[in-house]
Amino acid sequence: MKFTEYSKEYIPKINDAITLIYDRKLKSVENPFLKDYYSELKDYFLSGGKRIRPLLCIATFNAFTKNQDDKIVLPSIGVEFVHNASLIHDDIIDKDNFRRGKPAFHFRFRNYYQQYNLKKMIDVDFGNSIGIIGGDSAFFLGLESYLFNEFEKDLNLKAINYYEQAFIEIANGVLIEIDMVNQKNLTMSDYIKMISLKTGALIEKSILIGANYAKVNEDSLKDLSIYGINLGIIFQIIDDILGTFGDEKVTGKPTDGDIREGKKTCLLIEALNKLEDNEKNKLEELIEKPDMTIDDVQEVKDLYLKADVINSCKDLANSYFKEAKLSLDRLSRVINQPEMELFENLLDFVIERKF
């Protein structure tokens, strides 16, 4: 089954499960501000996103069960809560006011501020405050997907264990990335370690949570884990490429963001490792400038192209693609055919995607 077909079947069910959790919360509160708060969270969660993580959780469960059962949908959304909660906090940290073409969560409350007459707090602080609490709420609400479903208690406890591990690994990845801004002579191996945590861990755990509910054995878990982490790595490499060389009209993101931020993308690390000393120094100097001009950004892009980084990063992605394929080959004897196709198709989708 193709990824698009799988999405078509399950995304409405995933959205229903998210709605269920928020509507229960909305019913439980009377205060008008709390009602607005949970409505905004709900709306934020339902405003798009590819739902790759819950889809992978569902697919893994289905891959190992004879009779497919929609009871997996509810616990599949926990990982989407971690993902969105992280985005809410990331957008505050990165001062990004928009997400998926709509206002970021904290930014919605910066606007909401106008409804108040607050003399001791400015709008930015108000938005950030509600944003911090909003991310926290979403991290906790994700637990409800494991607390109120139809599976056995020991499976739910194990799922919460994965849920916790996923966040700790994401946080470690994000912290390493922050620290990297200050590090010189980074290798591609440093980069891969960082993105395995920042992006790979949650995709891996989405798969392992699905496998947990299907009671998959240890051997297969290992291969599923390899597949998931590699899928995450590829996803992030392509994300980095699209972040600078994508089509803004297709990605919906400006192509100067990563460069202006000085983000340690695979493009930058690869260029710094490949360029001659004088060009390397020039690149470092440009990237460190607090206010880059349009010409500076273009110069960085030119240096990237000179170092042929797109091709080498695509080669890099391909090496992880091959490793993921091998793990799928090993799983082929135990996995149901429609999901086998889906896993392969998703791998193709992630490496070929333009958005």
Added chain:
Amino acid sequence: MKFTEYSKEYIPKINDAITLIYDRKLKSVENPFLKDYYSELKDYFLSGGKRIRPLLCIATFNAFTKNQDDKIVLPSIGVEFVHNASLIHDDIIDKDNFRRGKPAFHFRFRNYYQQYNLKKMIDVDFGNSIGIIGGDSAFFLGLESYLFNEFEKDLNLKAINYYEQAFIEIANGVLIEIDMVNQKNLTMSDYIKMISLKTGALIEKSILIGANYAKVNEDSLKDLSIYGINLGIIFQIIDDILGTFGDEKVTGKPTDGDIREGKKTCLLIEALNKLEDNEKNKLEELIEKPDMTIDDVQEVKDLYLKADVINSCKDLANSYFKEAKLSLDRLSRVINQPEMELFENLLDFVIERKF
């Protein structure tokens, strides 16, 4: 047994359990920045605090078990993680740079920033970013107290349910408090509802988690719940009184903070409800001033004294004290004597405390 004796016996054990969780995390990371990060979190957690919440969890467990067992200590610390994680985020929101006489968690990283040569991020943003992630980590690490202990899985799952509820109620309380800044004509009943959530819920859940592990029956749970929420309400009322009329040398907190912040304390609400119109208008005008002088603060305090708010707030605390006592009376037949004394002693401590 007295609260001080109970603290003396269990606080070292509570600190050992906190250390266990952080040392496991420290062992699992190699990156020097991550090591510093988890060390700072550990140090922050071990820098004081009365540990009322884990102590109540332990005491409730002991109150209903024949053979006391230290295995309750590990799951008792989950609530301390929620408490500290909330403080980390609160201090960012309130821009408080110190906590318990030491630097707040985000402020430690504002200082740490000096070790970096970051050209694209200022120190305040760096501190706040690490602070946001720090609080998140602590919320998740608290789950480990329920995931890796010696109790049965269904009890641990139920404990996580309380853990989640506790945060949701705290967040609702904090959000209602933020919204209150904009509300006129607040009643004492609005205030009590808010602090029941903001402060009462976590104290109640600390007790219910202890009761859960001791498999206490439904009837007793109801009375434990009443005791916990009322204890929290009294705690917050006294906190409000000490925040303005306490001895700075004893509390370690300045007595102008709540007034300058325009916080809706029981003192303010009571004064607004009791004063004549012209004085009420004056008080409102003063409280809303963005930059209050020392004289403004003194004028607010004088109006509080004129309205005799300390006595009426103490009377209010007393009414909740009586209700808590009644719930203890009903529990006296089923509760062990040393913990019965502790619960009574804690109630006395909380209402009489000067710090």
